[in-house]
Amino acid sequence: MAILRVNGEERQYDGDSSMPLLWYLRDELGLIGTKFGCGQALCGACTIHVDGTAMRGCQTTIADADGLSVTTIEGLAADGDHPLQIAWRELNVPQCGYCQSGQIMQAASLLKDTPQPTDEDIDSAMSGNICRCGTYPRIRAAIKQAAAATQGAKL
Ligand code: FES
Ligand code: FES
Secondary structure, eight states: OEEEEETTEEEEEOSOTTSBHHHIIIIITOOTTSOOSOSSSSSOTTEEEETTEEEETTTOBTGGGTTSEEEOGGGSSGGGOOHHHHHHHHTTOOSSOTTHHHHHHHHHHHHHHOSSOOHHHHHHHHTTOOOTTOOHHHHHHHHHHHHHHHTTOOO
């Protein structure tokens, strides 16, 4: 049995705890904002937070998260009002949108650790999140806008 806190709610899972967390979140809890891309930790579409750190849900098992807090895009902020989500909307970052929840979760982890990231910090933190639509310039601009909006406050 595994016990996880998902978006603030305690969940008990009695099945095979070697199952990828992504399957559990999407198929059992219906949290479909987190996407499946490659299944091999190569694209970042499945990025979630485990105890506040960005992780790939396709390569994290339920056992890995046992006893820990898991946050998905649905739980990042009440009403979708995280500074990154606001900046994302204002700058119309998404194109098809498929990669974007993973991008935002990765960026949220970056800003939590580095509230005023340099271009190099952003490139380094975001390099594993692939966008086939090529929205990278808008992603970078939105991260900077969110950082400026919060003026280095701890997110
Ligand atoms: S689906 Fe997990 S990194 Fe691509
Ligand atoms: S917006 Fe289409 S893959 Fe990123």
